[in-house]
Amino acid sequence: MSPSPAHPHGRGGFKDMYILEHSNGQRFALKLLRESSGDLQDEVAKSFVAASYASTFDAPQHRIKFCVPVVVECEGAYTLSGDHAVSWTGRRGLLEPFLSGKYSKFLFEQTVVPHDIPQAFFHHSYESSGHHAIAWDLQGVTNNGFYLLTDPAIVCGYPGRSSQLVVPTLPTGVLLVGAHSIFGDHHCTFRALHTCNIMCAQLRLPPRVDGVALEVSPLYMRPIHSDADSDVGPEPFEHYDDFYSEPDDIQDVDYSELDDYVPDVEYSEPDHYVPDVGYSELGDFQDYDYYSD
Secondary structure (H helix, E strand, O other), X not given: OOOEOOEOOEEOOXXXXXXXXXXXXXXXXXEEEOOOOOOHHHHHHHHHHHHHHHHOOOOOOXXXXXXXXXXXXXXXXXXXXXXXXXXXXXXXXXXXEOOOOOOEEEEOOOOOOOOHHHHHHHHHHHHHOOOOEEEEOEEEEEEOOEEEEEOXXXXXXXXXXXXXXXXXXXXXXXXXEOEOEOOEOHHHHHHHHOOOOHHHHHOOOOOEEOOEEEEEOOOOEEEOXXXXXXXXXXXXXXXHHHHOOOOHHHOOOOOOOOOOOOOOOOOOOOOOOOOOOOEEEEOOOOOOOOOOO
C-alpha cells in the first residue's frame, strides 16, 4: 500500500513520515505534523540550531551531521489510480533527505546505551550555548562512524514561550519556542544524562561527572560542591594531563567527509509514492544546506 494521510511510512511522537521517490531514485522524507502538535518553522529552527552546534564539533572529522528540512506545501496530488487526492492539497510539511539504515535513538533517556560521539556532542551543545540550551533526543542512523541525525529537540527557555537563542556561529539569534525534556530544563537534562567520556576529554570540554562540574588544577580535579552536605566526590585524577591524553589507537585516522551523501537536490514532482505532486518551498530556510559542513 502506498503511503497516504491514513497510512504513513513511519510515525513519531508528533509527526507522520512519508517517503517520496524522485524519478532519479533519490528518496526524501516528507514529515507532516499532527494537529496542534507544533510549528513547522520552529521545527526547522531547531534543526538549524543543532546543525550550527555540529558545525563546531569534532573538527575536522565532523562526525555529527543533521538534516535541516525545508517547509513545503502540496499543490496537488493524485492516487496511483489517477484520482485526485483532495485531502493532500494545501497541506504543509517538512521535506528532507531520507536517511537509509537502522534508525536508532542515541540519546534520549537513561535506558539508552551511551554512544561516545553523541554523548560528547550533547555536552558540546550545552557548552556552546553558554549553558542556555542543549540538543536532546538525538536520533537517526550511523554510516561509517558518522552519525546522520534528524528531528532534534532543543531544550531551552520556558515551555511555550518564544525567545531568542544566541548561537555563536550565527550573526543573529534564532527564535525558538521554549521546551523542557522529560527530565526538566536544560540543566536538569544535562545532569540526568551525561557523564564525560574519553571524547569529551579529547575535545577539551569542561569535565563533568554525572552532570557535576569539576574544578581543574594542573595536578588534579575535584567536584565543585553544590551544597554543604555533598562536598565529597570521586577520587581526584592523579594528573590533569592523564585525563586529557589521546589514546594511541585513534590517532592518525583518515576521516573522509560524506560530501556526496546528499547530492544537490532540485525539488521537482515526486512520481513514485505520491504521483504528480508539486511542492513549493515556503519560508526563509530553503537556502540552507542539509548537513553541517
